């Protein structure tokens with residue numbers, strides 16, 4: 001009977017790998033373009049996948065330059081997930097450099113995209129004159145600032161992972177729906193919070209136009225010093241117009257962003273006579289241990305900061 005032993009050991013080993021969660025080494029390598037998306041992907045994929053994030057915490061995806069490690073991560077990936085809407089202008093070149101042949105999934109597919117602020121209702125500031133950053137397209141990429149859009153992201157990611165790894169399809173769907181439940185809960189809480197503040201007070205100044213989706217969803221008006229991308233610079237005329245607006249509308253809620261240069265906003269705050277009210281997490285998570293280490297924490301933190309300040313407007 002001894003001759004059967006190697007077979008039964010092998011069968012037992014096979015049964016084990018089929019029933020247990022994959023060990024770290026067997027996890028499916030997935031790349032997400034930036035930290036907020038990486039967190040969403042990790043929530044859906046659970047322990048079947050290993051997520052690598054290209055643009056990390058407190059970093060700015062608008063001006064990202066891939067390093068050799070990023071190329072290596074993409075070359076090893078079996079799936080790449082991007083935000084889309086022109087946010088990752090660098091992804092095609094990076095995929096090419098990495099000789100990546102897998103799918104590039106657009107998490108925002110199917111949401112109703114907003115046009116970049118300044119393309120429609122900010123004409124008086126002359127945004128049209130120097131809208132030179134056409135590589136960002138006409139869409140506003142910051143869709144993750146509305147949790148209802150992140151529900152779409154979550155389901156797109158679950159579907160993409162299920163296509164890649166059909167054996168895990170049920171798990172991805174369950175993980176995804178559990179996360180959707182948390183997003184709905186967050187959204188209900190946020191709507192209740194903002195409902196307590198009169199519309200006229202809901203005005204906020206930030207560095208760049210990252211909060212248009214947030215503003216549309218929660219009826220908060222955001223005025224930004226820069227355009228929709230941090231790589232654009234406003235004219236002196238636009239800055240002067242913004243300062244006038246802060247003064248005449250007596251706006252007190254002025255925030256820095258975690259991933260962009262605070263210099264311009266500091267100047268505006270000084271000239272408008274407003275004390276900046278801390279930091280909002282716009283396009284990136286904080287580092288672990290910071291106030292916004294994951295998407296749900298980021299939203300709760302931003303909303304708490306905003307509520308504290310817009311009450312004073």
Ligand SMILES: [Zn+2]
Nearest residue numbers: 210228229283
């Ligand atoms: Zn941005």
